Amino acid sequence: MLKFDxxxxxxxxxxxxxxxxxxxxxxxxxxxxxxxxTVKALTMKEMRELGSQAILANTYHLILAPGSDxxxxxxxxxxxSSWHGPTFTDSGGFQIFSLPDVKITENGAKFKSHINGDKFxxxxxxxxxxxxxxxxxxxxxxxHLAKSExxxxxKIAMERTHRWLDRCIAEHKRLLGESKGQNAFxxxxxxxxxxxxxxxxxxxxxxxxxEQYLYAVVQGGTFNDLRAESAQYCAGKDVDGFGIGGVFTxxxxxxxxxxxxxxxxxxxPRHLLGMGQEPIDLxxxxxYGCDTFDCVGPTRxxxxxxxxxxxxxxNIKNAKFKHDYSPVMEDCDCECCKNYTRAYLHHLFKTDEIxxxxxxxIHNEHFIVHTVDKIRxxxxxxxxxxxxxxxxxxxxxx
RNA sequence: GCUGGAGUCGUCUAGUGGCAAUGACAAGAGACUGUAAAUCUCUCGCUUUCGGGCUUCGUAGGUUCGAGUCCUACCUCCAGCA
Numbered sequence: 001m002l003k004f005d006x007x008x009x010x011x012x013x014x015x016x017x018x019x020x021x022x023x024x025x026x027x028x029x030x031x032x033x034x035x036x037x038t039v040k041a042l043t044m045k046e047m048r049e050l051g052s053q054a055i056l057a058n059t060y061h062l063i064l065a066p067g068s069d070x071x072x073x074x075x076x077x078x079x080x081s082s083w084h085g086p087t088f089t090d091s092g093g094f095q096i097f098s099l100p101d102v103k104i105t106e107n108g109a110k111f112k113s114h115i116n117g118d119k120f121x122x123x124x125x126x127x128x129x130x131x132x133x134x135x136x137x138x139x140x141x142x143x144h145l146a147k148s149e150x151x152x153x154x155k156i157a158m159e160r161t162h163r164w165l166d167r168c169i170a171e172h173k174r175l176l177g178e179s180k181g182q183n184a185f186x187x188x189x190x191x192x193x194x195x196x197x198x199x200x201x202x203x204x205x206x207x208x209x210x211e212q213y214l215y216a217v218v219q220g221g222t223f224n225d226l227r228a229e230s231a232q233y234c235a236g237k238d239v240d241g242f243g244i245g246g247v248f249t250x251x252x253x254x255x256x257x258x259x260x261x262x263x264x265x266x267x268x269p270r271h272l273l274g275m276g277q278e279p280i281d282l283x284x285x286x287x288y289g290c291d292t293f294d295c296v297g298p299t300r301x302x303x304x305x306x307x308x309x310x311x312x313x314x315n316i317k318n319a320k321f322k323h324d325y326s327p328v329m330e331d332c333d334c335e336c337c338k339n340y341t342r343a344y345l346h347h348l349f350k351t352d353e354i355x356x357x358x359x360x361x362i363h364n365e366h367f368i369v370h371t372v373d374k375i376r377x378x379x380x381x382x383x384x385x386x387x388x389x390x391x392x393x394x395x396x397x398x
Numbered sequence: 399g400c401u402g403g404a405g406u407c408g409u410c411u412a413g414u415g416g417c418a419a420u421g422a423c424a425a426g427a428g429a430c431u432g433u434a435a436a437u438c439u440c441u442c443g444c445u446u447u448c449g450g451g452c453u454u455c456g457u458a459g460g461u462u463c464g465a466g467u468c469c470u471a472c473c474u475c476c477a478g479c480a
Contacts, residue, residue: 033433035432035433040435088432091432095432099434115434140432243432247432248431249431271432273432274431274432294432295432296432300430300433300435300437301430304436304438317426319425319427354436
């Protein structure tokens with residue numbers, strides 16, 4: 001069982017530490033989105049220096065390239081990417097269900113690679129196997145995303161997610177073994193049966209002495225009764241934590257999280273999947289009991305020239321920054337703000353220099369990571385509501 | 399000086415009688431939430447009560463219902479010859 005210590009509670013909000021085989025995560029924490037085993041435009045060294053505690057990679061992208069076998073062969077995600085810290089993988093469900101041609105059956109999802117058209121089928125079992133080979137500390141269950149926002153579609157997706165969750169749990173346990181030395185996966189490959197492939201052997205050697213953990217994913221869209229039902233279902237399962245999926249906007253998120261996190265067992269960590277582009281997502285998420293977050297927003301915004309400041313986002317490409325020799329954000333101690341001016345960033349963006357994206361990504365990722373770190377601090381100091389009010393009033397003031 | 403070619407929105411470019419005029423870049427603005435995203439969208443002659451109005455394709459004339467497109471002269475640039 002994944003070890004999670006709660007240091008302090010305030011309503012649903014809590015401050016804690018997740019202990020993973022690759023190190024601790026002080027929560028609440030923002031996890032960098034490293035979809036293809038890299039945080040776009042940034043090195044892992046830069047990620048460490050800007051204060052990131054963990055990264056999240058994506059199973060869909062990694063099975064397309066370079067393949068989960070290769071990552072196992074390379075020694076797992078942390079070793080392969082040189083991150084060496086706590087890692088998460090998303091199951092790939094979200095990506096697959098957003099593809100144009102995807103056939104869903106009870107067994108799983110059939111789809112074509114967006115890169116070369118190769119045919120794939122992902123099932124709860126295959127997602128678990130791929131994640132096992134990729135070897136992140138925390139895996140997400142393979143879930144089914146609704147094809148529309150309608151109640152009926154949400155219900156269908158939720159119910160299938162629940163059935164798939166049971167299969168994910170069974171396969172996860174089989175792969176890792178109920179206890180060390182009693183690995184069911186190895187039992188399956190006794191002499192006379194199918195031998196272990198090289199990558200399976202490699203993965204077995206790597207992970208049989210080390211735990212990997214599984215989070216169930218709560219679905220239900222914007223419907224509180226479905227969210228409650230989903231949370232109830234997941235809460236009763238033998239998993240290490242929970243992902244909360246299918247959330248796209250902060251509107252109504254407080255009520256939804258209140259429903260879900262009041263039901264989920266308090267002692268297990270919760271990850272709010274994909275939210276964190278808007279600071280309000282992080283304040284509301286933490287306030288209502290989420291422990292970790294991930295989002296591609298900060299780095300994507302950065303690559304497109306939209307930079308966070310305490311007074312809201314600015315578009316550094318705007319002509320008004322041409323002669324602005326102040327840092328992107330006053331009192332920011334990131335590598336970008338400590339050394340470079342808005343005018344310089346403006347110039348780098350206008351001339352399409354690679355460094356523009358690097359510096360902007362450092363700043364945005366730092367901004368979001370530190371905003372969550374400060375939320376943690378404020379929860380410890382009992383100043384959360386003041387901090388939230390002050391931050392959001394200033395940030396969202398026109 | 400002669401011969402040939404060329405001059406179209408900030409730049410390059412399409413255009414061979416119905417054209418405010420193609421495309422690209424540049425410029426200006428916007429979007430982006432479990433990343434098919436170093437991506438995508440909009441504006442880009444001047445105006446407008448959004449119907450339109452006005453001024454444009456080196457310059458000046460001309461032919462024509464109508465000219466960026468045809469004719470004449472001139473100006474500028476390029477190539478070759480002197």
